[in-house]
Amino acid sequence: MQSMHKSNMLCIFCYTTAMRGSFKVSNTFLAVTLVVAALVLYMFSFQNQMFWDDDDFILHNTYVQDYHYIPKLFSENVIAGSNLVSNYWRPVLLLVFSAEWHAWHAWVPGWHAVNAVFHAANAVLLFFILLKLLHTLSPSRFISSRWLAFVIALFFVVHPLQVEAVAYVNSLGDSLSVFFMFLGLLFFQEFLHKPQKSRNAYLLFLASVLCYPLALMSKETAIIMPALVALLYLYSGFSFTVKGFIKAVWPYVVVALTYLALRATILNFKNSFNLYDQANVFSSSMWVRGLTFCKIIVAYVKLIFWPSHLHMERSMEYATSMLDWQVLLGVLLVFGLLAVAYRTRVKVPIISFGVLWFFISLAPTSNILVPINGLLYEHWLYVPIIGALIALMACLFWFLEQGSKWLQVVTSILLVLIIFALSTRAVLRMGDWANPVTFYEQTIKYAPQSYRIVNNLAMSLANEGQLQESIVYYKQAIQLDATNPVAYYNLGNTYVGLGNVIESVGYYRKALEADPKFLFAYGRLINGYASLGQYDKALATLDQYIEQVGASSELEVVRKQLLVKQHAQ
Numbered sequence: 001m002q003s004m005h006k007s008n009m010l011c012i013f014c015y016t017t018a019m020r021g022s023f024k025v026s027n028t029f030l031a032v033t034l035v036v037a038a039l040v041l042y043m044f045s046f047q048n049q050m051f052w053d054d055d056d057f058i059l060h061n062t063y064v065q066d067y068h069y070i071p072k073l074f075s076e077n078v079i080a081g082s083n084l085v086s087n088y089w090r091p092v093l094l095l096v097f098s099a100e101w102h103a104w105h106a107w108v109p110g111w112h113a114v115n116a117v118f119h120a121a122n123a124v125l126l127f128f129i130l131l132k133l134l135h136t137l138s139p140s141r142f143i144s145s146r147w148l149a150f151v152i153a154l155f156f157v158v159h160p161l162q163v164e165a166v167a168y169v170n171s172l173g174d175s176l177s178v179f180f181m182f183l184g185l186l187f188f189q190e191f192l193h194k195p196q197k198s199r200n201a202y203l204l205f206l207a208s209v210l211c212y213p214l215a216l217m218s219k220e221t222a223i224i225m226p227a228l229v230a231l232l233y234l235y236s237g238f239s240f241t242v243k244g245f246i247k248a249v250w251p252y253v254v255v256a257l258t259y260l261a262l263r264a265t266i267l268n269f270k271n272s273f274n275l276y277d278q279a280n281v282f283s284s285s286m287w288v289r290g291l292t293f294c295k296i297i298v299a300y301v302k303l304i305f306w307p308s309h310l311h312m313e314r315s316m317e318y319a320t321s322m323l324d325w326q327v328l329l330g331v332l333l334v335f336g337l338l339a340v341a342y343r344t345r346v347k348v349p350i351i352s353f354g355v356l357w358f359f360i361s362l363a364p365t366s367n368i369l370v371p372i373n374g375l376l377y378e379h380w381l382y383v384p385i386i387g388a389l390i391a392l393m394a395c396l397f398w399f400l401e402q403g404s405k406w407l408q409v410v411t412s413i414l415l416v417l418i419i420f421a422l423s424t425r426a427v428l429r430m431g432d433w434a435n436p437v438t439f440y441e442q443t444i445k446y447a448p449q450s451y452r453i454v455n456n457l458a459m460s461l462a463n464e465g466q467l468q469e470s471i472v473y474y475k476q477a478i479q480l481d482a483t484n485p486v487a488y489y490n491l492g493n494t495y496v497g498l499g500n501v502i503e504s505v506g507y508y509r510k511a512l513e514a515d516p517k518f519l520f521a522y523g524r525l526i527n528g529y530a531s532l533g534q535y536d537k538a539l540a541t542l543d544q545y546i547e548q549v550g551a552s553s554e555l556e557v558v559r560k561q562l563l564v565k566q567h568a569q
Contacts, residue, residue, distance in 0.1 A: 027131065030150045031124045038120035038157045044427045045116070045167035046109040051436040052456070053170040056082045057097065059106065064098045073098075077269040087275045087373075089267050092180075092217040093173045111169045118175040119157070119166045125182035126386065127153040132189045136237040137349055148397045151415070152389045158419055160307045160426040165379035167430045174382045177218035181225050184211030188229055188248075192236050209251045216259050221364045221383075223259070226252035228360060235353045276371035282318045283371045291319035293366045294330025296376045300362075301333065303378065304388050307422070310429050312439075313447035314376050334359075340391075350394045358387030436460035451481045455490065462494050470494055485511035485518040492524060501531050517548060526558070535566035 050059060056079045063069040063081030072080065073091040096114070104110035130149035156162070165174040187208035194201035208229075215222035226249055233248050234240065263272045276283045282292065295316060303310075319327045341355035361383040365372065400408050432442045440457035447453050458473035471494055477487035492507035508525040511518055522545040529538035539562050546555055 027128070027146065030146070031127060034123040034127060034150070034153050034157060035120040037154060038123055039116055041158060041423055041426060042112070042116035042119065042166055042430070045163075045430040045433065046112045048108065048112060048167060048430065048433045049435045050106065050108055050111065050169050051439070051460070052168075054168075056084055057094075057170045058101065058111075061094075061097075064094055065101050067098065067102070070095070070098070075267075085270050087270050087272050088220065089263065089269070089272075090173055090218060090220075092214055093176055093219065096172065096176060108169075112167070115166050115169065115172050115175060118172065118179050119162070122175055122178050122182055123153045123157045125179070125186055126156055129182060129186050129189065130390070132186075132193075133232070133235065133353070134350060136193070137235055137353070144397065144401070148393055152386070152393050154419065155389050155393070155422070156386055158423045158426055159304075159385060160310060160422055160429045161303060161378050161381050161385060163310070163426050163429040163433070164312065164377065165382040167433045168379075171379055173219035174221075174379055177215045177222040178383060180211045180215035180218060181222050181228070184208040184215065184225060185228060185232060187211065188232060189236070192233070192238065192248075205251075209255065212252055212255045213259070216255070221380075223256060223364055224360055224383075226256055227363070228357070231353065231356055231360060235349055273370050275373045276367075280318075281320065282367075286368060288318055288320055289367045289371060291322065291324070291327050292316065292375065293368055294334060295319050295324070295326040296366075297330045297333055297362075298326055299376060300381060300384070301388075304381065304385055307425060309446065310378060310432070311443050311446040312377070313443050313450045313453050314374075314378075315447065315450075316375050348394065348398060351391045354387045354390030354392075354394060356387070357390060358384050361387060437464060449480060451477055451484060451487075454480060455487050458487070458494075459490055462490070462497070467494050467497050483514055485514040485521065488514060489518065489521050489524070492521070492528075496524075496528075501528055504528055505532065512544075516544070519545070519548060522548075526562075530562060530565065533569060535562050535569065538562050539566070 058064055061079065061081035063072050063076070065081075069081065073094045077086050078088040078090045078094060079086050100111055100114055127149050130152055131146060134145035134149060165171045185208070187204050191201050191204040191208060194204060212222070212225050215225060229252050230245070230249050233245060238244075281288050299314075299316065322328065322331070337355050337358070341352040344351040362380075363369075365377075365380040367375065396411070400411055431438070433439055437457070437460045440453055440460055443453050444450070444457055454473050455477040458470040458477060461467075461470035461473065471491065474487050474491040474494065477484075478491070481487075488507045488511035492504040492511065495501070495504035495507065505525060505528040508521045508528060511521040512525065522541060526538045526541050526545070529535070529541060539559065542555065542559055542562065549555075
């Protein structure tokens with residue numbers, strides 16, 4: 001905590017003294033300061049264990065752990081190497097994971113350090129993007145445009161909402177895709193400021209376009225890059241022409257359409273676009289999804305300004321009526337922010353830019369066009385929070401530059417306290433991710449009705465050898481969803497660990513009653529019956545398994561072994 005405190009004080013000392021004009025610092029120094037702040041802050045996560053999706057994406061993923069499977073990273077889904085199927089295709093992310101695996105295997109500080117480095121790199125890229133934007137957009141509007149860019153980037157680094165996207169190893173997809181996206185945006189800005197027919201301009205534009213597929217192959221949410229490119233073009237300070245706009249944006253649109261076409265056809269692993277598996281009023285009605293998004297906006301804004309009660313498993317009731325007060329508040333908030341964007345587009349365009357950035361970057365996870373795999377997550381604000389910070393800090397700086405130096409000093413002190421408070425909250429949030437038991441126990445306080453959280457807590461306790469404690473949570477999970485075979489199966493495994501084969505057989509049987517296609521339970525049940533000497537039941541279970549997967553020579557060998565033991569009984 002002491003090292004984090006020193007880092008924060010260094011950042012704010014530079015800012016406050018510069019506001020008073022006592023000395024000037026270079027952009028390089030500010031960029032290095034952002035890197036130091038990010039690395040010092042996220043050092044507190046370096047000892048956190050790997051768990052949850054880390055298992056399927058990394059620890060159990062053969063494709064990640066063996067270079068011979070690299071071609072499969074580009075042709076199969078992201079967890080195919082764990083013999084599982086998902087909607088996601090992220091070959092660049094898996095390439096980075098593969099390089100990390102071969103560098104340090106399961107040494108967790110290495111994995112967390114890479115996440116922190118990419119987060120730091122994103123802060124630096126954001127700083128330079130904003131610096132160039134402010135310089136061209138309104139060079140005389142903010143005397144301290146460099147410090148405005150720096151403070152926005154610093155808040156991006158320390159805000160506790162970012163922890164879910166940085167301190168959790170598998171969430172590297174967020175920061176990795178943003179890295180390529182921001183790099184492409186910076187190249188695009190440089191292209192705009194070069195003579196348009198020069199060789200350097202073409203190279204910069206090509207580099208920018210090539211960053212886009214790398215971002216998409218890191219995480220799907222990078223689909224927004226063409227919209228951000230368009231936003232940068234519109235707010236670049238240059239005279240707008242339809243021809244120039246189309247020339248600047250069309251290559252990114254072509255990449256996006258190509259990506260969507262591939263994901264809809266040869267890379268469609270499991271209904272790629274409609275990631276929401278349940279058929280209900282939410283998935284079938286865009287109107288309901290739009291109303292629900294208005295409620296979610298209220299929750300997001302609250303989290304940005306007051307990041308308390310942070311947890312992974314957030315839920316919200318669907319909104320079906322405009323009369324819901326949260327929906328009404330959300331509608332007022334959305335249209336109010338859009339009105340601000342419109343009114344400030346000329347006099348203080350950076351505020352307008354920030355508001356539009358916020359809504360554009362929320363679009364992929366809004367659920368409005370396509371229902372996805374959840375309603376709201378903290379890591380979904382990794383990029384949108386930048387828009388909120390831009391608009392908020394631009395308002396603050398505009399106000400400060402109209403006031404006295406004493407007002408600037410007092411406000412700077414308040415910023416010191418706020419950044420230190422956010423940093424402290426971020427460190428505490430990293431502690432929630434320390435190990436699976438701690439994480440699930442913290443999450444279950446906010447989501448006691450979540451089947452997967454309760455089941456995962458039970459699994460974590462079982463892995464720690466706390467078998468009796470895990471049984472309590474497995475039974476709680478079964479009460480929450482008696483049709484899901486997973487908890488029955490896990491409970492059967494736990495009773496095996498306790499040496500109670502009779503109980504384990506009962507729960508394996510219930511798992512198959514819940515879902516006859518839950519193949520994992522067949523082998524366990526066959527072994528359980530065989531260990532109890534009930535070979536007739538073991539053979540009957542083997543026949544059921546063959547009905548599901550088909551006959552094979554290996555299964556015939558198992559049948560012969562069971563028959564031999566039955567005859568010898």
